[in-house]
Amino acid sequence: MKNLFDKTKIKGMELKNRFIRSAMHEGLAGNDGEVNREILDVYEAVAKGGVSTIMTGFAFTMEGENPTHKMLAAYDDKFIEGFKTLTDTVRKHGANIVLQVASGGSQAKFNYRKRKIYGPSAVEHKFTRITPIEMTQEDIKHLVRAFGDAALRAKKAGFNGIQIHAAHGYLLSQYLTPYYNRRNDNYGGSIENRARIIFEVFENMKEKAGDDFPVLIKINCTDFMEEGLTAEDSRFICRKLDEMGVGLIEISGNVGFNENEPRLIRPGINKDKTRQCYFSQYAKAVAEEVKAPVSVVGGNRDFSMMTEILNDSKIEYFSLARTILCEANLANKWGQSQAYEPKCISCNQCFSLKQGNVCIFNRN
Numbered sequence: 001m002k003n004l005f006d007k008t009k010i011k012g013m014e015l016k017n018r019f020i021r022s023a024m025h026e027g028l029a030g031n032d033g034e035v036n037r038e039i040l041d042v043y044e045a046v047a048k049g050g051v052s053t054i055m056t057g058f059a060f061t062m063e064g065e066n067p068t069h070k071m072l073a074a075y076d077d078k079f080i081e082g083f084k085t086l087t088d089t090v091r092k093h094g095a096n097i098v099l100q101v102a103s104g105g106s107q108a109k110f111n112y113r114k115r116k117i118y119g120p121s122a123v124e125h126k127f128t129r130i131t132p133i134e135m136t137q138e139d140i141k142h143l144v145r146a147f148g149d150a151a152l153r154a155k156k157a158g159f160n161g162i163q164i165h166a167a168h169g170y171l172l173s174q175y176l177t178p179y180y181n182r183r184n185d186n187y188g189g190s191i192e193n194r195a196r197i198i199f200e201v202f203e204n205m206k207e208k209a210g211d212d213f214p215v216l217i218k219i220n221c222t223d224f225m226e227e228g229l230t231a232e233d234s235r236f237i238c239r240k241l242d243e244m245g246v247g248l249i250e251i252s253g254n255v256g257f258n259e260n261e262p263r264l265i266r267p268g269i270n271k272d273k274t275r276q277c278y279f280s281q282y283a284k285a286v287a288e289e290v291k292a293p294v295s296v297v298g299g300n301r302d303f304s305m306m307t308e309i310l311n312d313s314k315i316e317y318f319s320l321a322r323t324i325l326c327e328a329n330l331a332n333k334w335g336q337s338q339a340y341e342p343k344c345i346s347c348n349q350c351f352s353l354k355q356g357n358v359c360i361f362n363r364n
């Protein structure tokens with residue numbers, strides 16, 4: 001029988017348990033995106049708190065392209081020193097740390113009137129109402145190189161790996177979504193074409209950081225919207241990335257287009273277990289089809305339910321976000337008592353990010 005506290009390995013990276021802190025943007029980085037004392041304190045607390053691995057909040061890879069303020073930056077070598085301090089701080093406490101990188105595109109809420117916003121096609125974003133400029137093939141090459149450069153920086157800074165953020169409606173995710181990607185060239189149309197930019201990012205990262213540097217991905221299991229990424233197409237991408245040597249596939253989903261479906265940060269799930277672990281059916285299907293380990297994120301709250309999923313499927317890891325923001329030491333608490341119920345009530349106040357990294361239970 002598999003246990004949530006099993007020791008495992010992902011491409012040479014040792015994990016002391018199956019709990020991963022999913023990427024969470026803190027809104028605390030310096031104005032240029034640099035690591036500072038506040039960032040170090042957050043990560044140190046999480047590292048001490050018992051998860052095996054931490055995905056950082058999303059970092060941007062092209063100067064001036066940050067979709068939100070005070071997010072981490074990875075677009076220049078000048079960030080390597082700060083990242084080194086971060087990776088040392090985390091590793092001191094026996095946890096791994098993986099840099100998540102993203103491109104915002106039209107899903108941007110920072111400084112978007114003052115700069116050019118790019119996207120797969122000039123289609124207005126459903127929430128932000130921003131209509132991006134369609135990227136040329138040269139723009140795509142530029143993006144691919146920028147992600148590859150970030151992987152080399154991540155390696156130099158001592159991260160255990162890099163995670164491509166291809167979920168949640170940001171730029172790479174939009175390429176997968178037919179509604180946003182109306183291109184007629186080799187980056188639009190079939191799923192092979194829509195996913196091409198992600199495959200090229202993956203290859204560029206491997207080329208620059210070396211084959212032994214783990215490249216991970218976070219991806220929607222489906223967009224749960226009309227003209228969205230389908231579950232079948234999402235599994236196709238996962239199979240292809242598996243063949244290419246992906247380190248870990250983290251399954252997420254729906255950004256909230258359809259309120260009746262499970263969504264990225266589903267509210268009010270604590271008293272109703274049937275609404276927890278809400279992408280696990282999809283993650284199970286992916287895990288059946290790939291050799292790479294699969295992690296599922298979204299509403300993981302109950303130790304016994306996760307144990308059941310672990311043993312009933314090929315899902316290997318459980319990613320946690322809001323619960324860890326609420327209680328950095330949740331994994332340690334489960335180590336003491338499996339019956340422990342996380343304090344987080346999925347109120348989603350943390351997501352409004354009015355103040356960085358704040359939970360209603362621990363705000364000053």
Ligand SMILES: Cc1cc2nc3c(=O)[nH]c(=O)nc-3n(C[C@H](O)[C@H](O)[C@H](O)COP(=O)(O)O)c2cc1C
Pocket residue numbers: 022023024025026056057058100165167168218252264265266297298299300319320321322323350351353
């Ligand atoms: C404050 C906050 C910031 C987030 N930032 C990111 C991010 O930078 N990258 C990412 O992939 N997901 C981000 N997410 C989504 C989480 O990683 C996770 O997918 C989601 O919260 C569902 O998991 P949970 O039920 O354990 O919270 C964020 C979520 C929250 C609440």
